[in-house]
Amino acid sequence: MNEFKVLEIKQSVFSSNDREADRLRAELKEKGVFLLNLMSSPGSGKTTTLKRTIAALKEELRIGVMEADIDSDVDAKAISETGVKAIQLHTGGMCHLDADMTRQGLEGLNTDDVDLAILENVGNLVCPAEFDTGAVKNAMILSVPEGHDKPLKYPLMFSIVDVVLINKMDVLPYFDFDLEKCQNYVHMRNPKAKVIPICAKTGDGMEDWYQWLREQVSAWTEA
């Protein structure tokens, strides 16, 4: 094997977003609103997963969805067709949402009649992980075609999430994806993260995810 050099390039530093996020969470607690922040790469299946989740849970929970995107309306259109409240957030090129941007979204959505608010973050495994949105829990989707090595390459994202959905399990036979390795890598970054293999397209494995989500919402809104 050949040698290679490692060069460290400097990082930016972020300041008081954490305080804003804590304040937003306290207000959500007060109002009895559970906010889920859903993150992933582009094309991992966030919207498909949400659509199926909404169909399964909309009779038991009042759901509202914020779709963050650079500038298209594709996702909010898809979500609004499920019959729940949806709002499109245009980030104007921004690669993430912070707590203040999320607050703007929640105000735009109006959470007076919402139990479960879901933020579909910008498709990106880097920036969204750096900013606490004020969400009660953070979920991410990693899809089989992306490869099982992603927890090695996007460490921060995997270290801050409460649950990792491994999506597109239906195409496992066509990819060199090692589920056990992937789970080990996730737990290396984050021993407490729950890993749930799913297929949002067929519905396989989704019941475990719904159950996790139900429990989180109850714990937050009833405590």
Place this chain on the structure above:
Amino acid sequence: MNEFKVLEIKQSVFSSNDREADRLRAELKEKGVFLLNLMSSPGSGKTTTLKRTIAALKEELRIGVMEADIDSDVDAKAISETGVKAIQLHTGGMCHLDADMTRQGLEGLNTDDVDLAILENVGNLVCPAEFDTGAVKNAMILSVPEGHDKPLKYPLMFSIVDVVLINKMDVLPYFDFDLEKCQNYVHMRNPKAKVIPICAKTGDGMEDWYQWLREQVSAWTEA
């Protein structure tokens, strides 16, 4: 269909990076070095595509590769095994490289004996598109599992690239991916972008890509 609101959130503004990028390009021209900036989502196959490209071209061009990553060394390790010069750039959490960071990388790589320098940018469809790295040409990979709608959702990325490689064509039968639609969406953003369907794993379609790259390098270094 239900209604949804669209809320515009404010964007940051970037300043003199463009000047830095032009300066870097002029220096590369002077030295006869062609710099390619390769971008994509996480897991689209940048490293696999590069490995095969290097194997095909390393007898005719002196190649050097810069692997930008948040903090792993996985990719530089893979590239260095091909026998060409490789350097790992750790961005310390940064979601992109600008011209100054790229310059640091080129100095670390040392391009005195390099005809073709390749920057494998951070896996991200948002931020890298916002910063001119000083590259002569910009390439991106969109893989079939990500979906044909990505040019609609990541407009800036598709508008700034010279070539779009549609990777993982071998799994086309297992996904709802419409190649013609995808090509139309790419050309809607960017009529001049060349679209090349490939499979980096099997090598299918790669000859068109090599040929494009050869022509670009010749045009730059011989003019």
